[in-house]
Amino acid sequence: MDAVPVGIDFGGSGIKGAPVDLDRGEFIGERVRIATPQPSTPEAVAEVFVQLLGKFPESTGSVGVTVPAVVRNGVAGSAANIDRAWIGTDADALLTEATGRDVHVVNDADAAGLAEVRYGAAAGRRGLVILTTLGTGIGSALVYDGVLVPNSELGHLEIDGQDAEKAAANSVREKHDLSWSTWAERLTTYYRTLEKLMSPDLIVLGGGVSKHADKFVHLIDVETEIVPAKLKNQAGIVGAALWAAEATSG
The missing domain is CATH 3.30.420.40 (ATPase, nucleotide binding domain)
Structure with a gap:
């Protein structure tokens, strides 16, 4: 069985995550939510990600993360409702190092779009x-x-x-x-x-x-x-996990 990926939806008020079954586009188990730290600097958020991933010890696959930002090759180019320290940060590299997992970051709307095309209203x-x-x-x-x-x-x-x-x-x-x-x-x-x-x-x-x-x-x-x-508030997490899994396999 392939390692199960985790999707994380990082927003201005909350950080939500769950393991994702990519065959069905559904969560495996319950979603976990942790309040976004203030200020939401990359280093502070990375600590929360470590804590969050610790809730899913059996899910050892890649990690996809949505961010409210333009993302080019893993680097955040903007910051909407999160700390401006993210701008110019190589989020893929920073979060991969902090968590010890293969992390891939994607714009939040892009993640939702991927999920809806694969599993939802546009399937x-x-x-x-x-x-x-x-x-x-x-x-x-x-x-x-x-x-x-x-x-x-x-x-x-x-x-x-x-x-x-x-x-x-x-x-x-x-x-x-x-x-x-x-x-x-x-x-x-x-x-x-x-x-x-x-x-x-x-x-x-x-x-x-x-x-x-x-x-x-x-x-x-x-x-x-x-x-x-169709996927409503699950779309970001599902799309992030899909993005990370495909980035890793590609």
Whole structure:
């Protein structure tokens, strides 16, 4: 039996992890959550990872880690809601050394996109799939025929003179108490822009608000098929484990 990989979802408030069955795209056992240390420096977070991995002694495979950052060849190029000391840090190398495991870091939205294409709403779909996570901002993942095109950052498209996420993120809906229909109008503008630029075959709508998809997805007026994500809050962990396992085998 192959060594079981572990996925870790590293965010501004919590660090969550679980071993993952890559045949089914499901957790093996219970997910563990530990509060993100403050400040969330690379060294402090690495200590939490060691603690977290100690909860899964039987899972000895590679470790995948999502981070809210652009990641190029294991190096973080930005830092959203985490300590800015991550910028320029070779996270793969630092975390591999700290944990004694083969660690591979991936952008959080990219991890979710991989998981949805392999196991979720886009499973079996070919062509260009765009996953967007609607939350504090808008994250995005581009996956073409199962291959990730990383660091797309499509939430930062300029539309009507501002970052798209400043008008259409779920946090904006909550802050301004927008109705579902009013928010859907803003999402229509956003997704029509994606259509013009990318001509996707499928859009997968992720983020926590996807559990309310029946309230607004049908109000988004675009030509491209839009479906809600299926893996919900498991997508980051599952996608991270998949990313690490494939990086190791590749």
